[in-house]
Amino acid sequence: MVTVIAEISGNSLHSVxxxxxxxxxxxxxxxxxxxxxxxxxxxxxxxxxxxxVEGDCFSSFDGGAWASALGSVAEGRIIAxxxxxxxxxxxxxxxxxxxxxxxxxxxxxxNSVSRSIYSGKAVESITISDDTILTLRPNxxxxxxxxxxxxxxxxxxxxxxxxxxxxxxxxxxxxxDVADADIIISGGRGMGSIExxxxxxxxxxxxxxxxxxxxxxVDEWGMSHSMQVGQTGKTVNPSLYIAVGISGAIxxxxxxxSSKYIVAINKDPDAPIFGVADYGIxxxxxxxxxxxxxxxxxx
Amino acid sequence: xxxxxxxxxxxPDSNAKxxxxxxxxxxxxVNKWSMSPYDEYALExxxxxxxxxxxxxxxxxxxxxxxxxxxxxGVTELMHIVVDDLTTLDSNQVSSILTAAxxxxxxxxxxxxxxxxxxxxxxxxxxxxxxxxxxxxxxxSELSGDSSGFLALRPSANGMERVAVSAPCVLAFDKMSTExxxxxxxxxxxxxxxxxxxxxxxxxxxxxxxxxxxxxxxxPPAEKPAGQKFEGAESVASVVSKLRDEAxxx
Ligand SMILES: Cc1cc2nc3c(=O)[nH]c(=O)nc-3n(C[C@H](O)[C@H](O)[C@H](O)COP(=O)(O)OP(=O)(O)OC[C@H]3O[C@@H](n4cnc5c(N)ncnc54)[C@H](O)[C@@H]3O)c2cc1C
Ligand SMILES: Nc1ncnc2c1ncn2[C@@H]1O[C@H](COP(=O)(O)O)[C@@H](O)[C@H]1O
Numbered sequence: 001m002v003t004v005i006a007e008i009s010g011n012s013l014h015s016v017x018x019x020x021x022x023x024x025x026x027x028x029x030x031x032x033x034x035x036x037x038x039x040x041x042x043x044x045x046x047x048x049x050x051x052x053v054e055g056d057c058f059s060s061f062d063g064g065a066w067a068s069a070l071g072s073v074a075e076g077r078i079i080a081x082x083x084x085x086x087x088x089x090x091x092x093x094x095x096x097x098x099x100x101x102x103x104x105x106x107x108x109x110x111n112s113v114s115r116s117i118y119s120g121k122a123v124e125s126i127t128i129s130d131d132t133i134l135t136l137r138p139n140x141x142x143x144x145x146x147x148x149x150x151x152x153x154x155x156x157x158x159x160x161x162x163x164x165x166x167x168x169x170x171x172x173x174x175x176x177d178v179a180d181a182d183i184i185i186s187g188g189r190g191m192g193s194i195e196x197x198x199x200x201x202x203x204x205x206x207x208x209x210x211x212x213x214x215x216x217x218v219d220e221w222g223m224s225h226s227m228q229v230g231q232t233g234k235t236v237n238p239s240l241y242i243a244v245g246i247s248g249a250i251x252x253x254x255x256x257x258s259s260k261y262i263v264a265i266n267k268d269p270d271a272p273i274f275g276v277a278d279y280g281i282x283x284x285x286x287x288x289x290x291x292x293x294x295x296x297x298x299x
Numbered sequence: 300x301x302x303x304x305x306x307x308x309x310x311p312d313s314n315a316k317x318x319x320x321x322x323x324x325x326x327x328x329v330n331k332w333s334m335s336p337y338d339e340y341a342l343e344x345x346x347x348x349x350x351x352x353x354x355x356x357x358x359x360x361x362x363x364x365x366x367x368x369x370x371x372x373g374v375t376e377l378m379h380i381v382v383d384d385l386t387t388l389d390s391n392q393v394s395s396i397l398t399a400a401x402x403x404x405x406x407x408x409x410x411x412x413x414x415x416x417x418x419x420x421x422x423x424x425x426x427x428x429x430x431x432x433x434x435x436x437x438x439x440s441e442l443s444g445d446s447s448g449f450l451a452l453r454p455s456a457n458g459m460e461r462v463a464v465s466a467p468c469v470l471a472f473d474k475m476s477t478e479x480x481x482x483x484x485x486x487x488x489x490x491x492x493x494x495x496x497x498x499x500x501x502x503x504x505x506x507x508x509x510x511x512x513x514x515x516x517x518x519p520p521a522e523k524p525a526g527q528k529f530e531g532a533e534s535v536a537s538v539v540s541k542l543r544d545e546a547x548x549x
Contacts, residue, residue: 091425169460281532295539
């Protein structure tokens with residue numbers, strides 16, 4: 001039996017939840033924190049039942065309270081998403097039960113799982129006990145489709161909250177987050193200036209992509225840290241990653257090398273980014289991006 | 300200001316090549332060991348607040364060097380729980396050891412990294428919080444506070460939020476915009492004379508049981524087949540066709 005902790009984003013179910021159910025391999029019980037997304041979770045195929053766990057503690061995120069309330073309902077193998085909140089809940093649930101948690105798993109076969117270590121420079125495979133709690137890397141496991149109609153029940157369960165939100169700061173832009181995007185176009189120092197990122201944004205709009213950045217431009221040009229891809233930024237796993245004017249330092253590769261397809265645009269034919277690119281284009285962005293915009297609009 | 304315990308882990312430097320042989324990291328090939336990058340921010344945040352700071356690490360002998368580095372930038376107390384091979388321990392065991400170490404210091408505020416650069420896990424901060432019965436805020440990128448409590452900036456579904464939290468608490472740090480302090484010569488000289496309180500897990504008096512996970516094998520990341528390379532912007536249109544027809548990603 002597998003219990004999936006639904007990932008929620010604001011007031012709705014996050015799409016990664018369907019991937020967790022897919023990885024659970026059928027007969028999953030989905031716990032929805034605060035009941036958020038319960039009716040949507042019930043439509044996922046492979047879901048046996050949905051439990052809305054409702055209580056005051058779910059009005060804002062508090063890892064300790066959420067883990068305590070959800071943990072008292074969860075049974076069997078517990079899996080959650082490898083997101084900031086998912087990892088925190090999973091770690092606290094495991095600690096409370098005195099069992100292990102294995103985070104950011106990228107493949108599961110029976111009790112054998114693998115995950116990335118040393119900032120993506122190696123992979124480890126481990127054998128886990130039956131009760132080990134897992135979090136799964138987003139965009140790695142195939143999602144289930146809709147078409148299910150599981151029953152939804154409600155459990156009232158709250159817990160003590162030890163944190164309180166004093167101020168909410170809205171995102172500076174409405175752009176898609178790199179962590180959620182299926183296509184990412186990232187720029188590096190080779191873009192010359194922060195203003196030139198508008199060219200990347202225009203392509204991102206054509207593709208429905210998120211815009212990412214190397215650490216060089218985050219540190220030196222004050223680009224938002226939330227856009228940074230790499231060892232000290234985000235680990236991303238999109239279907240398509242387009243790196244423009246990025247040299248491909250080992251710390252940048254750490255965050256994006258598991259992307260399904262990588263396109264690199266760089267004027268230096270020897271740039272290390274070409275070592276991981278499926279399609280490398282040796283050109284300046286000044287020439288390549290207009291050609292890319294044209295080609296995309298001709299699709 | 301409450302006493303702060305900072306959890307620091309020594310990992311291969313982020314510029315180090317990772318060589319795997321016989322299914323394990325070849326430690327001999329690691330040219331430099333450093334403090335895990337986010338732990339540097341945890342340390343910086345503690346130093347910025349001031350007060351009594353204990354740096355705690357659990358790891359092999361080589362980790363002493365990192366504690367000395369922490370002393371060189373101003374940490375007063377150094378604690379080393381000597382464990383030869385951390386890869387034999389599961390998250391529950393490591394967090395039990397570190398929780399016991401924190402309790403020994405008497406600190407009620409714990410700073411750590413959001414994830415270590417070797418495990419990439421993010422398990423230890425929240426696990427220690429759970430075992431201490433403490434609050435936890437992860438992914439902290441800005442911190443203000445005084446003895447009555449902290450205000451921590453963390454990401455939220457809609458952007459960022461400032462969260463109030465007070466001791467007992469664990470804060471797990473992300474990269475911050477503050478510059479990291481570097482040791483000066485005087486600091487380095489003083490640090491060499493600092494004593495490190497070293498002990499084993501049994502000295503600490505904590506029963507960690509046995510590991511419930513087994514590391515079978517470490518390996519290099521899957522090699523990608525060599526990519527296709529094109530010259531000049533003229534090739535962009537054909538790459539776009541390939542993305543549609545070969546890769547089927549657009
Ligand atoms: C502890 C640590 C953590 C780090 N974490 C990260 C991280 O999370 N993410 C990260 O990205 N980096 C990280 N770094 C930094 C990393 O080492 C590199 O310094 C950084 O990635 C370089 O960014 P870049 O590729 O944009 O710049 P550069 O290395 O300067 O590369 C610029 C590239 O642009 C090309 N170029 C120049 N002009 C043009 C043009 N007109 N058209 C096309 N191409 C052009 C050049 O050929 C060059 O390859 C970290 C470093 C350390 C020490
Ligand atoms: N062996 C250790 N010794 C000291 N601190 C540790 C150790 N392992 C983890 N930590 C702390 O916990 C954080 C998260 O580690 P992890 O859960 O392994 O990603 C690290 O950034 C450190 O601050």
